[in-house]
Each structure stands twice: as C-alpha cells, then as structure tokens.
Amino acid sequence: MQWETVIGLEVHVQLRTKSKLFSGASIAFGAEPNTQACEVDIALPGVLPVMNRDAAYMAVKLGLAIDATINIQSVFARKNYFYPDLPKGYQISQYEIPIVERGKLDIEVDGKKKTIGITRAHLEEDAGKSLHEEFHSNTGIDLNRAGTPLVEVVSEPDMRSPAEAVAYLKKLHALVRYLDICDGNMQEGSFRCDANISMRPKGQEKLGIRAEIKNINSFRFVEKAIEYEIERQIDVLEGGGEVVQETRLYDAAKNETRSMRSKEEAHDYRYFPDPDLPPLMLDDEFIQSTKDSLPELPAAKRQRFIDQYRLSDYDAGVLTTSRELADYYETVAANAGDAKLAANWVSGELAAYLNKESLDLDQAPISAELLGGLVKRITDNTISGKIAKDIFEAMWVGGGDADSIIDSKGLKQISDSGALEKIVDETIAANPGQAEQYKNGETKLIGYFVGQIMKATQGKANPKQVNEILKKKLG
Amino acid sequence: MALDPTDVRKIAELARLEISDSELTIYTHSLAQILDLVGQMNVVDTTGISPMAHPSDSPLRLRQDLVTEQDHREGFQKIAPATESGLYLVPKVIE
Structure with a gap:
C-alpha cells in the first residue's frame, strides 16, 4: 500500500x-x-x-x-x-x-x-x-x-x-x-x-x-x-x-x-x-507600535537583495536564511564595491570554510569588514581571484587584513603592461613549437601560455591583460 | 446531573486525593448537588451574551520586563525536606 x-x-x-x-x-x-x-x-x-x-x-x-x-x-x-x-x-x-x-x-x-x-x-x-x-x-x-x-x-x-x-x-x-x-x-x-x-x-x-x-x-x-x-x-x-x-x-x-x-x-x-x-x-x-517595530522580514529582505544588489533569487534566498548572514553579507558588499562578487565569496569560500570546520557564522575568524576589504582588492584589480583564495586562507588563520598580506607577501597583481609584455615575450620565446601551432589555428593553446605565465609570476599576472597581450603577440 | 462513583474516583485520582469508600458516597452525592445547581443555571437563555473569562472587569496588569528578584535559595531551602547541591530532592521520578 x-x-x-x-x-x-x-x-x-x-x-x-x-x-x-x-x-x-x-x-x-x-x-x-x-x-x-x-x-x-x-x-x-x-x-x-x-x-x-x-x-x-x-x-x-x-x-x-x-x-x-x-x-x-x-x-x-x-x-x-x-x-x-x-x-x-x-x-x-x-x-x-x-x-x-x-x-x-x-x-x-x-x-x-x-x-x-x-x-x-x-x-x-x-x-x-x-x-x-x-x-x-x-x-x-x-x-x-x-x-x-x-x-x-x-x-x-x-x-x-x-x-x-x-x-x-x-x-x-x-x-x-x-x-x-x-x-x-x-x-x-x-x-x-x-x-x-x-x-x-x-x-x-x-x-x-x-x-x-x-x-x-x-x-x-x-x-x-x-x-x-x-x-x-x-x-x-x-x-x-x-x-x-x-x-x-x-x-x-x-x-x-x-x-x-x-x-x-x-x-x-x-x-x-x-x-x-x-x-x-x-x-x-x-x-x-509593535507593527512599527518589526524589522525587515526574510521575504522582504530577499526581494530587496534581488532589487538592490541584482542577485539571483537563489543567491538572495541563501543569503537571507538568517539575519546574521544577511547582515554579514551587506557589510561585505558595502566594503567590496561589487555586490555580486561579494555574494559569491560569502556563499562560496566563507560558507565552505565554516562548513569544513563546523563553525557558526559568529565564530568566523574573518570579519565582514575584512572580507569586504579582500573582495575590494579583486574588484580594483590589485589581485586575481585565485590569489585572493590564498589570502583568504591566510586571513582565516589570523594573518590580518588583506592589504597587509598582499604587501608582506608581495602578492600584488602585475598590471604594468610593460612588465607583462616582457614576460609574454619570454614565454613565447621559450615555447616556439606551441607558438607555431597557435599560429596554425590551434587557438586553444592560449590556455597553455596563460598557465605558463601564471606559473612564472606565481599567479600574480593580471589574467585579462595577459590574454590581450598574448593574442596580440601570437596573432 | 448524574455522577457515578467511578467519576468521583477518577477526579480524586487526578487531584491526588485519597478518599475512603464511605467518603466516596458523600462526595458523589454532594458533587451531584453542585452539578444540579449548574444544571439549573444552564436553563437560562444566554443567547447573545459573551462568555466571561473573569469576574473582574479590569484587564490584566502588565509589568515592565525587569529583573527585580534576588536569590533567596538558602532561605527557601531551609523548609525543604531534602536538598543537595542546591537542588530540591524528591523521590525518584521514572520516565
């Protein structure tokens, strides 16, 4: 039955x-x-x-x-x-x-x-x-x-x-x-x-x-x-x-x-x-007077997140599951300068670390302001998203704020086009075979060159610029 | 209204009252008389009259949410039959 x-x-x-x-x-x-x-x-x-x-x-x-x-x-x-x-x-x-x-x-x-x-x-x-x-x-x-x-x-x-x-x-x-x-x-x-x-x-x-x-x-x-x-x-x-x-x-x-x-x-x-x-x-x-004292309720907050931060319904739902998380997110967003990217970091990296260590949000070792500061450095092209993950890890174990980690470890992204061109030239020179294949139409190989350059710069090269310069030089 | 001795036994049990067989007869009779009186009142037509929750017309007085009580455990526990580690002790309750 x-x-x-x-x-x-x-x-x-x-x-x-x-x-x-x-x-x-x-x-x-x-x-x-x-x-x-x-x-x-x-x-x-x-x-x-x-x-x-x-x-x-x-x-x-x-x-x-x-x-x-x-x-x-x-x-x-x-x-x-x-x-x-x-x-x-x-x-x-x-x-x-x-x-x-x-x-x-x-x-x-x-x-x-x-x-x-x-x-x-x-x-x-x-x-x-x-x-x-x-x-x-x-x-x-x-x-x-x-x-x-x-x-x-x-x-x-x-x-x-x-x-x-x-x-x-x-x-x-x-x-x-x-x-x-x-x-x-x-x-x-x-x-x-x-x-x-x-x-x-x-x-x-x-x-x-x-x-x-x-x-x-x-x-x-x-x-x-x-x-x-x-x-x-x-x-x-x-x-x-x-x-x-x-x-x-x-x-x-x-x-x-x-x-x-x-x-x-x-x-x-x-x-x-x-x-x-x-x-x-x-x-x-x-x-x-009780009605007047009511805070913004979850459904209203979710809708506001969609309207104000242009988040998807799903993301807005996740970020408003608790008042603490919503507040945390809003602080990150305010400091980050990119609300969507802030949402990705809160529901991605932060959530994963909390989950891994079975911590509640209020036990997170990184404050919303500090996380916002980290995301800000991605937004303004100081660091790449990949480097940001390493910095996040350092911040998690008490390494301080993003800027001091970037400074002390020399992680600032290389966005100087002169410097980048030099690296690109060197990389092309070191891989003549791949450069030839690229010219013959195997354009997928651009990924190989980006990888080599990232390796040479420990991930510090600005990927967008590297792509542009590579295309120019290889093409 | 009819009330039989088993009802009275059950009420007494729920109230944790021990009553003897002779008391049972008395209680059955006097409780039935109370219910008769209620029966008489039930005859009155109460259509359109809202039920009364309390004989007083005044609403419940509310106080401010403040902690105003101090700890008087020592004094209270002086009259308790058995205490230990600050707890009141009672015969074992088995769940």
Whole structure:
C-alpha cells in the first residue's frame, strides 16, 4: 500500500525577555540551581503572578510576522498535572483563547513552495528541570527555568515529509531570530520541537492515529526521528496492527523513538481560566507600535537583495536564511564595491570554510569588514581571484587584513603592461613549437601560455591583460 | 446531573486525593448537588451574551520586563525536606 505521511509540529520558543513571564526572577541560562527561582516560581502560598509586558509584545511580533490574527483579548488557563518540576501543580498557559491564531509560514523544498498553516501561538510558562542522576535514587529539581516565558507555536498537520518538517522548522527558527524574540539556541532548549506524526493510505482524507514525539533538539534529529517513526508506523500498520495514540521519546544515541506510557493516564489536564489572571487585553496602539517595530522580514529582505544588489533569487534566498548572514553579507558588499562578487565569496569560500570546520557564522575568524576589504582588492584589480583564495586562507588563520598580506607577501597583481609584455615575450620565446601551432589555428593553446605565465609570476599576472597581450603577440 | 462513583474516583485520582469508600458516597452525592445547581443555571437563555473569562472587569496588569528578584535559595531551602547541591530532592521520578 502507498502511505502518506502527515506531520504537524509544536514548537516551544523561549522568549528573550530578561525576567520571567509572571515574576521578576532572571531567566539567564546557566545559573547555579534554584538561584533564579523566587516565591512565585516555587509556588509559595499567597503569591500572585504579574505578567511581563515584553512577553506579550514578543508574541504579538511573531503573530504579525506570520500574518496571523492577534486576539485583542486572550485568556490564561491552568493546565493541571502533577510533576515535581511543576511546583504549583498546574502550568499557566492559554487554552480557549490564545494571543495569536491562524497564521502561516511559506516553506520551500527542492525549489517547490508550500504554505504551512499555523493553528495558534499561545503564551505559557516553562516548567523546571528534573535531574535524574546521582542523587542516591532521588531526583534533583532545579526550578530556575520554572516560569520562563514561552510561545508555543502549533502548526496545522500540513507537512508531508521529514524534509518539509525540517524546512518549516528552519524557517520558523530564522524568523524568531529575525524578530529578535528568541536566541534560537537549540542545545540550551530555547527552541524545542514536538512532532505529531500519522500515516494514512494515499488518497484517504481521514487522518490516521498519531503519535507525538517529544524531546527533539536539533534539525537533524527532527529529520531522523520522523524518518524512524514513519518506518515504525508503516511496520505496525502493514503488520495488521494499529498505531497507539501516545507520547514517544526520541533517543538520539540509539536513533529510535520509544513509548513514554507513564504520562498517558495523566492526559486529562482539566483546563480552566486562571482566577489569578484577568484576560490579557491589547489595544490598537499596542499592536500598531509593535507593527512599527518589526524589522525587515526574510521575504522582504530577499526581494530587496534581488532589487538592490541584482542577485539571483537563489543567491538572495541563501543569503537571507538568517539575519546574521544577511547582515554579514551587506557589510561585505558595502566594503567590496561589487555586490555580486561579494555574494559569491560569502556563499562560496566563507560558507565552505565554516562548513569544513563546523563553525557558526559568529565564530568566523574573518570579519565582514575584512572580507569586504579582500573582495575590494579583486574588484580594483590589485589581485586575481585565485590569489585572493590564498589570502583568504591566510586571513582565516589570523594573518590580518588583506592589504597587509598582499604587501608582506608581495602578492600584488602585475598590471604594468610593460612588465607583462616582457614576460609574454619570454614565454613565447621559450615555447616556439606551441607558438607555431597557435599560429596554425590551434587557438586553444592560449590556455597553455596563460598557465605558463601564471606559473612564472606565481599567479600574480593580471589574467585579462595577459590574454590581450598574448593574442596580440601570437596573432 | 448524574455522577457515578467511578467519576468521583477518577477526579480524586487526578487531584491526588485519597478518599475512603464511605467518603466516596458523600462526595458523589454532594458533587451531584453542585452539578444540579449548574444544571439549573444552564436553563437560562444566554443567547447573545459573551462568555466571561473573569469576574473582574479590569484587564490584566502588565509589568515592565525587569529583573527585580534576588536569590533567596538558602532561605527557601531551609523548609525543604531534602536538598543537595542546591537542588530540591524528591523521590525518584521514572520516565
């Protein structure tokens, strides 16, 4: 049977506020356990939550960026369950009326564009952390994370392959970084994904029974976990069985998902409006000022790169995948004097080096200004593109700026026509046979002469001039 | 509205409340009475009335995003039954 995969994603986006959603405790990562957990966070009796204005601002920013409806009135509810890292016995979340509803995000897989619906995005607080090891068969609880503001972004079941799921996730990740509402750090858990996966016979309308995979903390794992789950479910279905609706945990080390049955019976959260919190009301002024504060979004930036820098749609797409990369590119372009060439260096040489050494852009040893300075020297004919690659390598390992490397290594391109003519004459004289063949119509041999001249000048001869002089002298 | 003892058992379990068999009868009866009252209110025609999320008319008060809390771990952990390395200890939770 032909199966169709149906995937919906729930992404927890940790907001980049300074303090918690309902208390004035810090949310900075990495503090000593329980030093950032105040009375409200640890749920001492008699405390009351007071909401963080910036959390609402950031949620609205996201809502506007995904073309969603912003609910002027949204309601906080209690989601009730018992777990030691949830001191109140309930999580404050939004249930019936979330702050953001009905948005969308465009993705692209293998050149094919597709719109993924976003059902809702609601504000909620994070739980603490349970540490299961080394406490004489006890569990250790750190409540620093309890109360940290999250926006949970729930997609429609619109994705049909692991690749689409990853594309959606990357798009959302880039967007929250663009909006500066989340640091996007997946290792630290600032951007976490749960995936709902079900299979149905191709052509069938009705959705199959889904399993939810939790705890996926990298783009690669999302792909792997979904791939594994698809195979597992097909095996179950083709073996005549039924998929059980359950929560499963992805184990990256074993590359498998496994059932978390312990949580199943607790799936009755008994939501009700939190009596401690009246509805969150947003006025037009709040929404308008949030709208005014939105930065240039990826799609608009991509179009601008095409218009302003005359880049191809593909190049513009690559260079706007993240705000950091786009900013880096614009700085290179501004310094280089040739936007297209700048684009080639950023998505070519720079990307290749970063990839080879598994570095992020912010760890690149060459700043955008310095790379721009290097490209500038190609633009103004000081060096050839080939020499530039050697200089790039030297800059990468800390050799300083392009100009000082050009000076110290004597790499300046030879563009003096007198000097070049002399070299060309010598080369022709040293290769009389090839010169004769060229004259007899084997014009492809010009490449041979260029090669000889480059060798003699260690690549410093201006290739364009060499070509012209050669043609003149040989012809 | 009818409420049977198994419903009450389930509600108690979800709330982590231990109730004896004799209490079960009492709770089943009194909870059913509460639901009867809700049933009476349900008779009222509420067409055109928007649901109320909170009895107070005032909107949610928002505060500025500032870190205003200091570390009081030592004080808080004095009343905790067990702590170690700054963590609260609880009986092992198995996932």
